Amino acid sequence: MTAVFAVWEGLSRGWGVDHPLLLWLLPLALLPLVATAFRRRGIPSATLVPDDPLSRAMAAGLRAAGTFAILALVLGIAGLHRREQSVQREGNGAHLVLLLDRSSSMDNSFADRAPTGDQESKSAAAKRLLAEFVARRPHDRIAVAAFSTSPMPVLPLTDHHEVVQAAIDAIDRPGLAFTDVGRGLALAFSYFADDTAEASRAVLLVSDGAALIDRRVQDALRDAAARTPVHLYWLFLRSRGARGIYDVPASGDDTAQANPERHLHLFLQSLGVPYRAFEATSPQAVAEAITEIDRQETQPIRYIERIPRRDLAHPAFLIAGLAVVLLLAAKLAERRLRPAAASSATPAANPAKPSPAGPAPATDPRRAA
Amino acid sequence: MRSASHESRGLGRDWRFWLLLVALVAILAALFAPRIVRIGNVRDLLLVVDVTGSMNVRDATLAGAPATRLAAAKRGARDVLAGLPCGSRMGLGIFTERRSFLLFAPAEVCENFAAIAGSLDGLDWRMAWEGDSYVARGVHGALAMAGGLDADLVFMTDGHEAPPLANGELPAFDGRPGEVAGLLVGVGGSDPSPIPKFDQDGREVGFYTEQDVPQENRIGPPPADAASRAGWNPRNAPWGGEPATGTEHLSSMREAHLRALASQTGLGFLALGSGGGLLAAVEADTRARPVEMRVDIAAIPAALALFCLALLFGLGATTSRRPERLPTR
Numbered sequence: 001m002t003a004v005f006a007v008w009e010g011l012s013r014g015w016g017v018d019h020p021l022l023l024w025l026l027p028l029a030l031l032p033l034v035a036t037a038f039r040r041r042g043i044p045s046a047t048l049v050p051d052d053p054l055s056r057a058m059a060a061g062l063r064a065a066g067t068f069a070i071l072a073l074v075l076g077i078a079g080l081h082r083r084e085q086s087v088q089r090e091g092n093g094a095h096l097v098l099l100l101d102r103s104s105s106m107d108n109s110f111a112d113r114a115p116t117g118d119q120e121s122k123s124a125a126a127k128r129l130l131a132e133f134v135a136r137r138p139h140d141r142i143a144v145a146a147f148s149t150s151p152m153p154v155l156p157l158t159d160h161h162e163v164v165q166a167a168i169d170a171i172d173r174p175g176l177a178f179t180d181v182g183r184g185l186a187l188a189f190s191y192f193a194d195d196t197a198e199a200s201r202a203v204l205l206v207s208d209g210a211a212l213i214d215r216r217v218q219d220a221l222r223d224a225a226a227r228t229p230v231h232l233y234w235l236f237l238r239s240r241g242a243r244g245i246y247d248v249p250a251s252g253d254d255t256a257q258a259n260p261e262r263h264l265h266l267f268l269q270s271l272g273v274p275y276r277a278f279e280a281t282s283p284q285a286v287a288e289a290i291t292e293i294d295r296q297e298t299q300p301i302r303y304i305e306r307i308p309r310r311d312l313a314h315p316a317f318l319i320a321g322l323a324v325v326l327l328l329a330a331k332l333a334e335r336r337l338r339p340a341a342a343s344s345a346t347p348a349a350n351p352a353k354p355s356p357a358g359p360a361p362a363t364d365p366r367r368a369a
Numbered sequence: 370m371r372s373a374s375h376e377s378r379g380l381g382r383d384w385r386f387w388l389l390l391v392a393l394v395a396i397l398a399a400l401f402a403p404r405i406v407r408i409g410n411v412r413d414l415l416l417v418v419d420v421t422g423s424m425n426v427r428d429a430t431l432a433g434a435p436a437t438r439l440a441a442a443k444r445g446a447r448d449v450l451a452g453l454p455c456g457s458r459m460g461l462g463i464f465t466e467r468r469s470f471l472l473f474a475p476a477e478v479c480e481n482f483a484a485i486a487g488s489l490d491g492l493d494w495r496m497a498w499e500g501d502s503y504v505a506r507g508v509h510g511a512l513a514m515a516g517g518l519d520a521d522l523v524f525m526t527d528g529h530e531a532p533p534l535a536n537g538e539l540p541a542f543d544g545r546p547g548e549v550a551g552l553l554v555g556v557g558g559s560d561p562s563p564i565p566k567f568d569q570d571g572r573e574v575g576f577y578t579e580q581d582v583p584q585e586n587r588i589g590p591p592p593a594d595a596a597s598r599a600g601w602n603p604r605n606a607p608w609g610g611e612p613a614t615g616t617e618h619l620s621s622m623r624e625a626h627l628r629a630l631a632s633q634t635g636l637g638f639l640a641l642g643s644g645g646g647l648l649a650a651v652e653a654d655t656r657a658r659p660v661e662m663r664v665d666i667a668a669i670p671a672a673l674a675l676f677c678l679a680l681l682f683g684l685g686a687t688t689s690r691r692p693e694r695l696p697t698r
Contacts, residue, residue, distance in 0.1 A: 035685030149498035156487035
């Protein structure tokens with residue numbers, strides 16, 4: 001019983017029909033087993049017909065043709081199709097969380113002014129370059145999270161890059177007030193909490209500034225980093241005049257309050273996960289950094305390739321057509337039995353012998369017997 | 370003799386032959402049937418969900434059990450997502466404070482269903498960045514955003530303004546009413562219910578009390594009747610000397626306010642009930658984008674072929690099966 005169930009399960013996973021109710025017409029396919037497309041005629045004695053294996057095979061074949069024609073037609077009308085299948089393949093890529101800063105300072109240009117004329121705002125540059133980055137990495141599973149005053153999950157890990165591009169499209173909209181990097185990072189780590197796939201995991205933080213990270217959030221991040229091995233990339237869009245992450249200020253000034261970027265960098269270094277920071281002061285530098293990340297994140301990954309649904313109505317109709325052609329050919333070759341009295345000119349002719357012209361059993365002998 | 374031979378040579382075919390021939394012709398027609406082009410209607414939607422504190426009120430029902438308004442809104446949004454025909458696009462935004470914030474631009478709903486549904490599931494009051502809830506301004510902003518995205522707006526909110534509107538008047542709407550079509554969906558019950566309060570770690574710690582929330586909007590000029598209030602002083606106490614009292618700490622779905630807002634902006638309005646109807650309302654109030662869909666009509670001639678074969682074998686099976694009754698000549 002379970003075996004039957006398993007077979008049904010397997011069938012219904014791989015195959016499907018659009019209109020299952022039409023499958024109730026399938027019993028019609030039994031009709032050709034009890035009826036024939038040929039004239040039926042009685043003969044006086046069954047001994048007139050020699051037992052001919054070829055004729056029997058022909059009869060069975062023609063019945064099968066009728067059955068197949070009806071089966072194929074019903075399945076075709078019901079919309080038989082092979083369901084969308086997914087195949088695991090190996091490629092290069094990663095599971096990637098894009099953690100995007102949506103604070104309003106991202107709307108300024110790299111010169112930290114409202115962009116004018118041919119200048120590009122930091123968010124517009126990030127949007128353009130990230131869109132290209134995602135387009136170059138077809139096998140990645142990508143999630144998107146945003147942070148500003150609060151962290152916001154935008155998209156779960158997904159293979160569908162159209163919606164990822166739609167989320168990247170949204171980042172040059174006017175942003176919010178603050179930059180809460182810490183909770184944003186915690187959110188990004190949480191995406192990998194139930195991701196058990198053996199893929200390279202990376203978090204790409206794109207921001208133009210940093211802020212203090214609450215000590216409790218720091219602890220939570222250390223925990224998360226210890227639990228989930230990720231690669232961390234920070235693409236720091238540095239405005240002109242802003243302090244860099246590598247600048248060591250004069251002693252005494254080196255506090256997290258005065259240099260949040262540098263201290264975020266130090267904190268991320270201390271997390272114990274592979275980490276790289278890219279300081280980009282222009283759209284070109286952003287492009288170079290993204291190319292570098294693209295180059296780094298090329299671990300082998302198992303990704304799911306979808307094979308689209310294949311409609312089988314057309315092949316089904318083709319089979320039905322061939323079966324009907326067979327029946328029709330047999331029908332064309334059908335010959336009438338002529339009683340000996342009516343055809344006295346050829347008394348020797350065996351009326352039941354299949355005509356040499358065609359495969360038609362003129363009348364099924366067993367019917368009449 | 371002559372006529373018999375004539376018949377067997379093919380002119381006098383019997384009905385079975387003709388049924389088979391019709392079936393074959395019909396199957397050939399099904400094989401070579403062109404796909405006809407039909408104009409189908411898809412929608413481009415921007416869904417904006419209110420995630421302010423009042424959406425945590427548990428006066429909605431979900432599968433017979435009380436649920437927060439946000440949960441009911443998410444459920445409704447998911448139903449809309451599932452009900453939209455393929456080719457439709459949906460984007461998502463959240464509303465708090467006075468702005469609608471775009472999470473992602475409209476994307477095709479069938480191909481990206483899992484991601485969009487996951488994103489809807491992820492909506493949470495913790496995404497809110499401020500406690501204020503200027504719903505009317507949020508709707509105005511969302512309309513501008515939807516216009517820029519060339520989509521129609523579906524805005525799900527309970528209509529609870531916090532702080533309350535000055536003099537109860539709607540802020541002016543800059544856009545042209547009806548320029549962006551769409552629907553305001555009112556979420557929540559009509560009876561005032563307490564609003565859950567959370568501490569800074571996100572734990573629920575009771576409900577808002579009367580003193581926790583501004584009961585009156587004291588920004589801008591005071592109302593006309595202020596002079597009659599106790600303790601009124603034009604310079605020192607222009608709103609009167611007493612703290613404002615009221616029921617702003619209780620929340621109900623403000624249907625009158627939402628209807629006024631809907632008529633100001635040219636949107637439709639629907640109170641999200643426990644039953645369906647949301648998808649129908651969305652379809653009624655948003656613009657349909659016609660797309661060409663190719664429809665396969667092969668099933669029609671194929672059905673004719675099936676009918677012919679069923680008739681052929683059916684008649685054969687139902688006529689007498691007794692050999693001695695068969696004609697012998």
